[in-house]
Amino acid sequence: MSPLTPSPLLDALSKVVRELRVHYDQNAQAIGLSLARVQVLMVLKRHDGITQADLAKEVGIEAPTLKRHIDALEAAGYLERRPSDADSRKRALFVTQRACDPQTLGFIQNMRRELLVGITDQEQELVCAVLERIRQNAADLTKP
Numbered sequence: 001m002s003p004l005t006p007s008p009l010l011d012a013l014s015k016v017v018r019e020l021r022v023h024y025d026q027n028a029q030a031i032g033l034s035l036a037r038v039q040v041l042m043v044l045k046r047h048d049g050i051t052q053a054d055l056a057k058e059v060g061i062e063a064p065t066l067k068r069h070i071d072a073l074e075a076a077g078y079l080e081r082r083p084s085d086a087d088s089r090k091r092a093l094f095v096t097q098r099a100c101d102p103q104t105l106g107f108i109q110n111m112r113r114e115l116l117v118g119i120t121d122q123e124q125e126l127v128c129a130v131l132e133r134i135r136q137n138a139a140d141l142t143k144p
Contacts, residue, residue, distance in 0.1 A: 013134075024111060031107055032076040036061075038108055040069045041078060041099055049092045051084060078104075 024035040033041075043058045044050065050058070056066045070093065073079045078099045084090040098104065116124065 009130075010134075013131075020115070027111065028107065031104055033078075033104075033107075037069050037073055037078075040066065040073065041095065042108070044079060044093055045095050045099065048094050049085075051087075051090050051092055053090075055093060 021035050024038070028034055028038065040055070040059055043055060047055070047058060052066065052070060053063065055070075056063045059066060070079065070081075074081065076098075077096055080094050080096055081091040082094060084092040119127075
């Protein structure tokens with residue numbers, strides 16, 4: 001059996017995701033959030049009134065996983081479900097005042113700023129382009 005070809009980029013990406021999740025979650029506990037829940041809130045803030053199914057597509061996670069996040073965010077007062085204006089059978093999701101609270105937004109902004117210390121805008125653009133290419137390649141893996 002031949003050894004796997006090393007992939008320093010993918011290994012580093014995996015480590016970054018793990019570190020982000022662990023340390024972000026530890027810091028976010030004080031306000032009842034996690035990295036995954038902040039991601040859901042940030043998408044919801046851009047698409048206030050979106051349905052759960054559409055939010056799942058935007059966030060890129062399975063509906064049952066998203067439901068657990070939505071339930072927890074609703075219980076913590078970060079979002080609310082209301083009947084959809086477009087389809088009365090569906091429920092739309094809306095951020096609450098707590099999600100827009102300066103403490104919540106300040107926490108998220110501070111975390112983002114601290115994570116990017118010492119990384120120039122040009123470096124961020126380059127990394128984003130590379131990560132987008134990896135994302136596209138990953139999506140292509142499931143195409144027939």
